[in-house]
Amino acid sequence: MASSPYLSQDLKKYIQENKIEEVLKDAVNQILAAKPNDPFTSFSQFFGKLSTPVVTLISVQGVEIYNAELKSTIQIEFTINFKDQVYKYNLPLYFTQQFAEQEILFDDEHKGMKQAIHSISKISVLINSKLAKDQKIIDETLNKYLLENKNHINVVQQISFGLLHINSYYLNQPLRNLLLQNFGAQESHQPKLFINLFQGSKVVASKCKPYKILLIADTVQKVIAVSQNLRKIIVSGKKGEAGLVFYQDGTIICPADTLLDNIKMIEQAIEAAQLKDQVTLGINWLAELFYVPEEKKYDLDNPKKLLDADQMIDYYFKLCNDKQIIQYLEDPLHFNDIVGWNKLLTKFKDSKVKIGSRRVYSTLEKAKKNCETYSQQSHSDLTEQQITQLNNERVHLDYILKSPYEFATFSDFTNYVNYITSKKPQSSIIISDGLVDSEDTYFVDLAVNITLRFSFKYRMHQLIWLFLQNLKKLSNTTNSQDNDLIYIIQKQMAKNQKELLLENNQMLYNQNDQITNIIQTLESTNETAALVQVKLKQQDEKIVVIADTNQDIRRENRRVDKQTNEIVRREFYMKLILYLIVVLLLIANILVIILKLK
Numbered sequence: 001m002a003s004s005p006y007l008s009q010d011l012k013k014y015i016q017e018n019k020i021e022e023v024l025k026d027a028v029n030q031i032l033a034a035k036p037n038d039p040f041t042s043f044s045q046f047f048g049k050l051s052t053p054v055v056t057l058i059s060v061q062g063v064e065i066y067n068a069e070l071k072s073t074i075q076i077e078f079t080i081n082f083k084d085q086v087y088k089y090n091l092p093l094y095f096t097q098q099f100a101e102q103e104i105l106f107d108d109e110h111k112g113m114k115q116a117i118h119s120i121s122k123i124s125v126l127i128n129s130k131l132a133k134d135q136k137i138i139d140e141t142l143n144k145y146l147l148e149n150k151n152h153i154n155v156v157q158q159i160s161f162g163l164l165h166i167n168s169y170y171l172n173q174p175l176r177n178l179l180l181q182n183f184g185a186q187e188s189h190q191p192k193l194f195i196n197l198f199q200g201s202k203v204v205a206s207k208c209k210p211y212k213i214l215l216i217a218d219t220v221q222k223v224i225a226v227s228q229n230l231r232k233i234i235v236s237g238k239k240g241e242a243g244l245v246f247y248q249d250g251t252i253i254c255p256a257d258t259l260l261d262n263i264k265m266i267e268q269a270i271e272a273a274q275l276k277d278q279v280t281l282g283i284n285w286l287a288e289l290f291y292v293p294e295e296k297k298y299d300l301d302n303p304k305k306l307l308d309a310d311q312m313i314d315y316y317f318k319l320c321n322d323k324q325i326i327q328y329l330e331d332p333l334h335f336n337d338i339v340g341w342n343k344l345l346t347k348f349k350d351s352k353v354k355i356g357s358r359r360v361y362s363t364l365e366k367a368k369k370n371c372e373t374y375s376q377q378s379h380s381d382l383t384e385q386q387i388t389q390l391n392n393e394r395v396h397l398d399y400i401l402k403s404p405y406e407f408a409t410f411s412d413f414t415n416y417v418n419y420i421t422s423k424k425p426q427s428s429i430i431i432s433d434g435l436v437d438s439e440d441t442y443f444v445d446l447a448v449n450i451t452l453r454f455s456f457k458y459r460m461h462q463l464i465w466l467f468l469q470n471l472k473k474l475s476n477t478t479n480s481q482d483n484d485l486i487y488i489i490q491k492q493m494a495k496n497q498k499e500l501l502l503e504n505n506q507m508l509y510n511q512n513d514q515i516t517n518i519i520q521t522l523e524s525t526n527e528t529a530a531l532v533q534v535k536l537k538q539q540d541e542k543i544v545v546i547a548d549t550n551q552d553i554r555r556e557n558r559r560v561d562k563q564t565n566e567i568v569r570r571e572f573y574m575k576l577i578l579y580l581i582v583v584l585l586l587i588a589n590i591l592v593i594i595l596k597l598k
Contacts, residue, residue: 055132055170056081060159062120064113074116076158080132082170089169091162119152123159132166135182139411146408153408160409182414192216194282194328194430195223197230198262199251201289207257209300211286213266216328217279226279230269259283263323270325282328287312288359291334309333309340313347320353328354330401335359341395356399356430362406364416370394371423401430 007015015021027046036042058079065075076091126141142156164178195215200208217223234243234255243255256262263281270276290299297306300315307315312333320326329348333340335357345355361367371394372378374387382390400420407413417429 053083053171055166057127057130057132057138058086059128060120060124062113062117062155064117074113074120074155074158076120076155076162078162078166080166080170087170089166091158091165116152116155119149120155120159123155127159132163132170135160135163136411138163139409142409143412156408157405160411161404164410182410192218192428193220193223195227196251197227197266198254199247200254200259200262201286203289204247204253206254208254208259208262209285209290210259210283211289211331212251212284213254213259213262214282214284214328214330215266215279216282222273222275222279225273226266226269226275229272230266233265233268233272259319260323263325267325280327281323281325282330283326283332284330285332287331287333288335296337309337309343313340313344316344317347317351320348320351327352328356328399330356330399331359335362338393338395342392345396354398356401357395357397358401358403360395360397361400361402361420364412364419367400367416367420367423370396371420396424397427399428399430400424404431 027043030046031039031042034042058081060076060078062074063077065073078089078091080087080089123142123145126145127138130138130141132138139160142160146153146156167173168178193216195217196212197215198208198213199211200206200213201211203211215223215226217226230252231244234252235241237243237255239255245253245255247253254262256265266281270279287298291297292299292306295306297308298312300307300312316329316332320329332355333344341357341360348355361370369390374382374390376382376384376387379387402413402416404410404413407416420427420429
């Protein structure tokens with residue numbers, strides 16, 4: 001066919017590139033060998049298997065909705081073309097205004113959602129007719145848009161990360177497979193899971209300094225077992241159910257004031273779950289929360305006795321020696337204290353404790369600074385002393401924690417991860433799902449299928465959902481022996497779920513009793529307040545009467561004073577007249593005496 005002299009060079013090239021001659025020969029040979037009753041249906045099935053359908057983007061628009069917490073958010077709706085049919089796909093991933101640091105994600109003037117929706121409509125024009133599988137091409141377009149609209153990162157992120165969802169859904173490929181392709185990783189079924197157990201620090205007005213206390217496990221079952229027992233221990237304490245207070249991300253706020261007391265509770269929960277030596281703890285210190293920049297020291301326990309980096313390192317080392325269950329420290333020093341970080345890593349070099357950070361490698365530029373080896377050949381503009389100093393300032397971490405949503409696009413995230421894994425093969429990456437409110441497992445799927453070099457931070461409800469989904473998948477694909485095992489696990493899960501429901505019901509009953517008591521107290525208080533109000537009204541009336549009486553008394557006093565003054569004046573005049581009469585009589589007597597003498 002391609003050798004026909006009647007075909008143009010373009011057609012010949014097209015036939016050769018798509019191997020049309022070879023495919024047609026294979027199809028005809030298979031039909032002739034099988035001799036089906038309906039050869040055309042067989043042809044259709046044969047060519048259907050060879051087709052590689054693609055998802056073409058038509059448009060994208062944003063819809064303002066409310067999430068489960070009744071907070072405004074944007075949901076992305078894609079309109080796509082798949083197999084010559086037009087579909088609409090609502091992305092199950094959207095951002096929320098739950099955290100203060102997300103305000104910038106919506107728009108540069110903080111006008112709410114309208115600006116974000118308008119921004120999405122402009123992006124829709126830019127990605128029209130592009131293929132959803134061309135992640136890098138679309139992300140380049142999104143990054144160009146972001147350069148001109150710097151604070152519109154929220155919509156760029158949602159569209160970029162949403163492309164994986166679309167391909168997974170319409171191409172019927174598990175999301176994990178697409179992620180594995182991007183990371184170039186091998187499948188594994190036992191990653192490390194980092195679960196937030198306790199929330200501390202001044203963020204929640206807790207006296208306990210660490211930002212998070214983490215449970216490190218390799219299975220969801222272990223996480224659930226420890227969490228259930230930990231909840232029982234807290235509720236059975238002095239504070240009762242009042243001690244079980246949750247942070248906005250679902251983490252329990254530290255019930256005790258000191259780190260050691262909180263760790264003691266967790267150790268009791270681990271022993272109750274019979275998981276001693278099977279799980280460990282990590283502590284996310286987020287040291288900048290108690291770092292005093294003016295002094296370049298840390299306020300760990302007493303603001304009058306600040307600790308320098310050396311003293312903090314000694315404290316961490318002693319803590320980990322005393323509590324062998326602690327095997328991971330995250331951001332124990334301020335991210336700019338490079339000298340301190342190197343001292344810390346040297347101190348823990350031969351220890352089982354791993355050191356990690358979210359901030360030290362926060363950007364690709366910082367990662368390159370810590371990964372690249374400087375030399376005279378690569379940096380001829382630097383002196384030998386400067387090169388030595390730069391190489392000595394590199395921080396070699398055991399764990400590097402990153403959230404996908406710290407990057408504008410999914411391509412930026414994969415570039416960062418692939419760079420780290422190529423330059424730091426000895427380091428592991430903890431992928432944290434943060435700053436979003438998601439209805440889908442998304443990167444949770446990654447948590448059970450990516451290489452062991454990756455670890456994951458998640459909320460409890462995500463892991464429970466994922467565990468149940470995996471049970472469903474296993475029940476459809478495993479043999480009878482495995483199904484018996486799954487049945488046992490499901491039975492245990494049902495038992496645990498029943499216990500949880502009973503606990504929840506008991507808590508609800510207790511809460512109802514408390515609410516009833518509160519209502520009764522409020523009613524009694526209202527009655528008392530009504531009586532007090534009546535008495536106050538009566539007192540007001542009495543006060544008015546007294547005021548009127550006082551006014552009458554004052555008027556009477558004025559009248560009496562006036563009459564008294566009048567009487568005094570009259571008495572004065574009368575006395576004056578009497579004195580005059582006496583004087584006159586005296587003068588008359590004197591005259592009489594004088595006349596008699598004469």
